[in-house]
Amino acid sequence: MTIKCPNCGGAITYDPASADFMCDLCGSIFLAKDIIPPSDSSEKTGDMAGKPSSGQSDEDIIEYSEDTEIETMDYNVYLCTSCGAELLINESETATFCAYCGQPTIVFDRISKHRKPKYIMPFSVSKNQAVSIIKNYIKKGDFIPDEFKKFNPDVIRGIYVPFWLYDIYYHDCQYFEGIVKTNDSTQHYTFLRDAKINFKHITIDASKKLENFSSRRLEPYNMSYLQPFEPHYLAGFYADCSDENMTTLDMLATGRAAGMFNRKVKESIHAENLVIKNTSPVCKITNKEYALLPVWFMVIRHDGLNYTIMVNGQSGKLVGGMPISKEKVKTKIAYWTVIFSILIFLAFSIVLAAFGIDSEILYELLMYIIPLVIMTCGALYDKTAKNWKSYNISKQLSSEVGMDDYVSDRQGDLK
Amino acid sequence: MIICLICSIIIGFFLALYVVVKRIKDTNDAGDSTADIKEFGQGSLQMLAAEDSRLR
Numbered sequence: 001m002t003i004k005c006p007n008c009g010g011a012i013t014y015d016p017a018s019a020d021f022m023c024d025l026c027g028s029i030f031l032a033k034d035i036i037p038p039s040d041s042s043e044k045t046g047d048m049a050g051k052p053s054s055g056q057s058d059e060d061i062i063e064y065s066e067d068t069e070i071e072t073m074d075y076n077v078y079l080c081t082s083c084g085a086e087l088l089i090n091e092s093e094t095a096t097f098c099a100y101c102g103q104p105t106i107v108f109d110r111i112s113k114h115r116k117p118k119y120i121m122p123f124s125v126s127k128n129q130a131v132s133i134i135k136n137y138i139k140k141g142d143f144i145p146d147e148f149k150k151f152n153p154d155v156i157r158g159i160y161v162p163f164w165l166y167d168i169y170y171h172d173c174q175y176f177e178g179i180v181k182t183n184d185s186t187q188h189y190t191f192l193r194d195a196k197i198n199f200k201h202i203t204i205d206a207s208k209k210l211e212n213f214s215s216r217r218l219e220p221y222n223m224s225y226l227q228p229f230e231p232h233y234l235a236g237f238y239a240d241c242s243d244e245n246m247t248t249l250d251m252l253a254t255g256r257a258a259g260m261f262n263r264k265v266k267e268s269i270h271a272e273n274l275v276i277k278n279t280s281p282v283c284k285i286t287n288k289e290y291a292l293l294p295v296w297f298m299v300i301r302h303d304g305l306n307y308t309i310m311v312n313g314q315s316g317k318l319v320g321g322m323p324i325s326k327e328k329v330k331t332k333i334a335y336w337t338v339i340f341s342i343l344i345f346l347a348f349s350i351v352l353a354a355f356g357i358d359s360e361i362l363y364e365l366l367m368y369i370i371p372l373v374i375m376t377c378g379a380l381y382d383k384t385a386k387n388w389k390s391y392n393i394s395k396q397l398s399s400e401v402g403m404d405d406y407v408s409d410r411q412g413d414l415k
Numbered sequence: 416m417i418i419c420l421i422c423s424i425i426i427g428f429f430l431a432l433y434v435v436v437k438r439i440k441d442t443n444d445a446g447d448s449t450a451d452i453k454e455f456g457q458g459s460l461q462m463l464a465a466e467d468s469r470l471r
């Protein structure tokens with residue numbers, strides 16, 4: 001898979017910034033068309049076998065079946081003895097540390113045959129751009145510890161993550177019951193919704209290494225950037241292998257399609273307390289393709305934990321929960337408590353003076369004031385808890401906790 | 416006045432907590448959104464029939 005430079009014999013790697021191939025040794029630039037031989041495949045990007053047209057009935061939809069021979073290719077498989085990750089690397093690359101957990105415990109394991117992807121989305125975001133995206137985000141973070149900001153940009157790694165792109169036909173006739181409130185009445189209604197949709201390229205990540213929730217946050221990818229797979233695009237990058245079984249992936253894809261469909265149908269009904277009474281879904285996978293999509297991984301170690309920050313290699317979208325400095329948080333809470341308390345106290349005093357409320361009346365009003373204060377605090381606490389929960393999920397996904405779960409799952413309980 | 420002061424401090428504390436946590440979520444939690452139907456829906460949802468009827 002190594003492409004030799006015709007001028008100096010050095011290794012040529014893919015350069016996302018120029019979308020061309022560059023020799024690391026002599027700096028020669030080669031156009032993609034000069035490196036990649038023309039494909040004899042008649043398939044174009046985004047072709048969909050069994051694609052249903054809008055006028056077809058459910059019976060006419062052809063369900064996907066894999067009857068063709070699976071193409072494979074050779075990879076060098078490196079194994080991380082710390083977290084158990086397997087990385088597929090072409091022979092022009094040398095792995096010195098694990099791109100997932102950041103440990104220098106990566107060893108060459110074997111040469112292995114793996115399913116050849118049908119498509120690849122080459123990196124559009126270069127290494128420098130990815131580092132700047134992360135740097136800019138971290139710079140803006142008020143509560144990010146100062147030590148975290150001093151990361152080593154050399155540890156960023158571009159990985160092609162395996163995804164299955166699902167085309168799904170979904171049709172359902174649903175009956176709901178709900179309450180419609182008008183100005184002067186409350187009425188019970190039944191709602192019928194018969195709808196269908198052709199989902200195209202629902203992305204489901206096929207790597208156990210990457211949490212599904214994390215990979216979904218990397219979306220969306222612009223599928224017009226997909227190219228027929230050529231091993232040359234792997235030059236200079238890692239590739240992860242598909243290790244999730246197809247039944248699980250099919251379930252994830254159909255579950256996702258159902259979720260999006262149901263959400264969209266419910267949006268078309270303007271009623272409260274909506275309860276689904278009857279449903280008859282028809283869900284057919286019409287096509288699925290194996291593709292490699294680009295992700296930049298940056299592992300930053302802080303306070304004994306590894307934080308994995310990801311950047312979508314096509315759109316530049318940043319994903320990851322950063323740690324917080326407890327001291328900075330405590331200081332800010334104390335600061336804002338003082339400011340808000342003074343402002344609220346002043347507002348109270350002005351209102352009391354304006355309405356001529358003295359201590360005796362205020363004492364009588366206490367039975368109204370206390371519930372009001374409790375309700376206000378309750379509402380604020382509720383919103384705070386939701387935000388905190390959301391942040392914590394991101395932090396857990398990014399930090400080593402998720403990695404430990406993976407190790408237990410893959411290598412047995414090592415803890 | 417003491418009642419007002421106590422109430423102000425309590426509300427002030429919860430308000431400060433809300434503001435700080437909201438800021439943490441906004442600046443320390445990158446990319447918490449996921450793609451929706453518009454990213455995958457080819458021509459989006461096609462409604463074949465829709466009927467709303469009042470229950471008696």
